[in-house]
Amino acid sequence: MTTLSKLVEQDSAPDEIFTLTDQLTGAALDLTTLVSAAFKFRALNTTTVLATLVPTVLGTPTAGQLTMPWGTTLQTLPAGSVPGFFEGELKLTFPDSKILSGYNPVQFYVRKSF
Numbered sequence: 001m002t003t004l005s006k007l008v009e010q011d012s013a014p015d016e017i018f019t020l021t022d023q024l025t026g027a028a029l030d031l032t033t034l035v036s037a038a039f040k041f042r043a044l045n046t047t048t049v050l051a052t053l054v055p056t057v058l059g060t061p062t063a064g065q066l067t068m069p070w071g072t073t074l075q076t077l078p079a080g081s082v083p084g085f086f087e088g089e090l091k092l093t094f095p096d097s098k099i100l101s102g103y104n105p106v107q108f109y110v111r112k113s114f
Helices: none
Strands: 005-008 015-019 036-043 051-053 065-069 084-094 098-101 106-111
Touching: 036 106
Parallel strands: 005 106
Antiparallel strands: 015 065, 036 051, 036 084, 084 098, 084 106
């Protein structure tokens, strides 16, 4: 079951942490040879990608964790999209151009700032 992240429109500090596991064994996904990672997201029920973020390995690569800094992304969402629900896809690239994408979209909600 995926947990819905809750964010605030003008924030720049929240970092999302992904813990990646092998779906068959439950073991942490080894990110030692990870070439790149990308997280693309869009408003729910739309097709236009609003931004692509670049997660980085957090701690030891064998622990399977990535951290995704939002930076100024939450400050530049299109007018009228907040408050609202969004969904994103995490895509990993390994040596030999092998790509691994998360099957279930990551869902999150962004509320307006006071």
